[in-house]
Amino acid sequence: MAVDQPVEGEPFVTTDGTIHETPAEHKVFPPFDATTYASQLLWFAITFVLLYYLMAKVAIPRIGGILEGRRDRIAADLDQAERLKGESEDAEAAYEKALAEARGRASSIADTAREGAKSKAEAQRVEVEASLAGKLADAESRIAEIKNQALAEVGTIAGEAADAVVNSLIEANVSAEEVKEAVADVIAARNANA
Amino acid sequence: MATDPIHQFQIQKLIPIEVGGVDFSFTNSALFMVLTVVGASAFLILSTRGRGLVPGRWQSAAEMTYEFVAQTLRESAGSDGMRFFPFVFSLFMFILVANLWGMFPYFFTVTSHIIVTAAMAVAVILLVLFYGLKKHKFGFFKLFVPSGVPSVLLPFIVVLEVLSFLSRPISLSIRLFANMLAGHITLKVFAGFVVGLGSAGFVGILGAILPLFAIVALTALEFLVAALQAYVFAVLTCLYLNDALHPGH
Numbered sequence: 001m002a003v004d005q006p007v008e009g010e011p012f013v014t015t016d017g018t019i020h021e022t023p024a025e026h027k028v029f030p031p032f033d034a035t036t037y038a039s040q041l042l043w044f045a046i047t048f049v050l051l052y053y054l055m056a057k058v059a060i061p062r063i064g065g066i067l068e069g070r071r072d073r074i075a076a077d078l079d080q081a082e083r084l085k086g087e088s089e090d091a092e093a094a095y096e097k098a099l100a101e102a103r104g105r106a107s108s109i110a111d112t113a114r115e116g117a118k119s120k121a122e123a124q125r126v127e128v129e130a131s132l133a134g135k136l137a138d139a140e141s142r143i144a145e146i147k148n149q150a151l152a153e154v155g156t157i158a159g160e161a162a163d164a165v166v167n168s169l170i171e172a173n174v175s176a177e178e179v180k181e182a183v184a185d186v187i188a189a190r191n192a193n194a
Numbered sequence: 195m196a197t198d199p200i201h202q203f204q205i206q207k208l209i210p211i212e213v214g215g216v217d218f219s220f221t222n223s224a225l226f227m228v229l230t231v232v233g234a235s236a237f238l239i240l241s242t243r244g245r246g247l248v249p250g251r252w253q254s255a256a257e258m259t260y261e262f263v264a265q266t267l268r269e270s271a272g273s274d275g276m277r278f279f280p281f282v283f284s285l286f287m288f289i290l291v292a293n294l295w296g297m298f299p300y301f302f303t304v305t306s307h308i309i310v311t312a313a314m315a316v317a318v319i320l321l322v323l324f325y326g327l328k329k330h331k332f333g334f335f336k337l338f339v340p341s342g343v344p345s346v347l348l349p350f351i352v353v354l355e356v357l358s359f360l361s362r363p364i365s366l367s368i369r370l371f372a373n374m375l376a377g378h379i380t381l382k383v384f385a386g387f388v389v390g391l392g393s394a395g396f397v398g399i400l401g402a403i404l405p406l407f408a409i410v411a412l413t414a415l416e417f418l419v420a421a422l423q424a425y426v427f428a429v430l431t432c433l434y435l436n437d438a439l440h441p442g443h
Contacts, residue, residue, distance in 0.1 A: 030203040030307070031375065036223070037309045038216045040205070043224035044310050048317075051231045051288055056280035059238035063260040066245050066253075073247060 158183045199382035203306055203375070222302045223310075226295055230304060233295065234287040259287075263428060270432035271439055278435050281321065285314060286428040293374060293420030297413070305423075306374040308367060315367035318431045326438035337441040366430055373423050377416045384409045 030036070159179045166174050209220035238259070241252035249257055263283045267275050289305055296303025304310055326334035338355040339348070384405045391402035 030200060030205060031371065032308070033205065035217060036205040036221065036307075039211075039218050039221055040223050040307060040309050041313055042218050043220070043227050044304075044313050047224075047227035047231045048284065048288060048314075051234060052280060052284040054231070054235045054239070055284045055287065059235065059242070059256075060260070060280055060283060062242050062245070063238065063257055066242060066249075067257060067261070069245075070247060 155180070155183055155187060158187070199379045199386065202302070202378060202382060205307075223304055223307065226292065226302045226304045229295055230288055230292040234291040237291075238287070266425075266429055267432045267435075270429065271436040275432065275435055275439055278321070282428055282431055282435070285318070285431060286424050289314070289370065289427050290421060290424035293424060294417075296374065296378065297417060297420060303374050303378055305370055306378060308371040311367040311371040312363070314370075314427070315363035318366065318434055319363045322434045322438040325435075326441060329438070330441055334438070334441045337437055341442070362430075362434060366427065370423050370427055373419055377412070377419055381409060381412055381416065384412060 159176065162183055163174065163176065163179045166179065206222045207217075207219040208222060208225060211218045211220060237252070238256050241250070241256045244250070244253065246253055260283070263286050264276070264279060267279055267282050271278070292304040295301050296306065326337070330336075338352050338359065340351060340355065343351050387405040388402045388409065391398040391405070394401075
């Protein structure tokens with residue numbers, strides 16, 4: 001037992017007493033093997049600086065630019081949409097205005113036409129009425145004239161008739177003057193009676 | 195050695211370089227750091243090559259990553275915090291892509307080594323210190339003196355605040371390192387169960403089904419952790435940068 005112990009406890013020492021390299025490396029837990037630290041630090045520094053350079057000079061500006069560009073593009077698109085919306089609203093308002101104007105004008109035109117037609121009809125009516133009234137007056141005056149003429153002629157006719165009657169009844173020549181006077185008396189008497 | 199859960203964290207020299215007795219070899223870790231830079235840059239730069247007004251799938255993903263980090267920074271540190279955006283974004287992308295590379299079998303996880311996460315955390319804290327002191331001169335130390343604290347308690351509070359400030363890089367680096375380390379060890383251990391039980395006959399194969407499902411579930415969880423830890427690191431960086439910008443509590 002006492003002979004075996006040093007061999008078990010020191011497997012990296014060979015029988016001739018020199019230290020064997022490979023088993024010694026296995027003995028140390030690799031992350032705590034300080035002999036590798038210098039190399040790891042150096043290569044970490046080199047690679048990390050390289051990565052930092054690539055990120056700072058290429059990747060970050062590029063991705064940042066892409067995101068910035070997209071944000072700008074979206075903002076610009078939203079602006080344009082807003083502007084177009086405003087324009088369409090303006091157009092709609094203008095359309096509404098034009099429509100209202102047209103409606104107003106149409107109704108005023110209709111009113112004017114109606115007024116015109118009305119006044120024209122009125123004027124025609126007045127004219128027709130006036131011409132009718134003139135004709136009526138004419139007719140009345142003609143009737144009166146004819147009536148007067150007729151009335152005037154009644155005496156003459158009555159005289160001639162009376163003359164003829166007297167001649168045939170009594171075969172006496174009565175002067176026209178006398179007959180006329182007699183007729184006129186009768187007429188006057190009738191008119192007085194009437 | 196194939197089932198050794200620690201083997202995956204082993205650093206292997208690919209191109210031995212030694213300067214002044216210090217080992218600066220190009221290792222598998224360095225290779226995956228380079229792949230991280232290549233992956234992150236390819237994702238962000240190639241996808242946005244078209245600069246599409248209407249983004250495609252990859253461009254949309256790149257834009258979402260950008261806006262996610264930008265929003266996180268703006269909410270934590272205000273719009274004047276955006277001067278640190280390239281730094282925070284690079285940090286987030288580096289951690290995220292490194293973690294995701296680590297999800298491939300046989301690939302190396304850069305962030306599972308504490309020296310790398312510590313370097314990130316120290317970079318953040320140094321940035322906070324230098325910028326805070328440059329901008330606010332001694333006003334930056336108001337960070338350690340909260341207003342409205344009784345003067346009797348003030349010395350204790352200041353000591354606590356200083357300690358909490360100093361513990362920040364430690365918690366920041368250990369959180370990421372431990373998450374990645376533990377996740378990958380767990381995956382490897384469960385995978386070892388599947389292989390071990392599977393080679394032990396019929397009953398063993400039946401017994402291997404459970405850890406197999408566990409691996410599937412854990413893989414999904416690890417993808418979540420990979421993204422979440424990158425986010426947590428970025429958020430805490432934003433909060434610390436906010437202290438540099440606005441030190442008054």
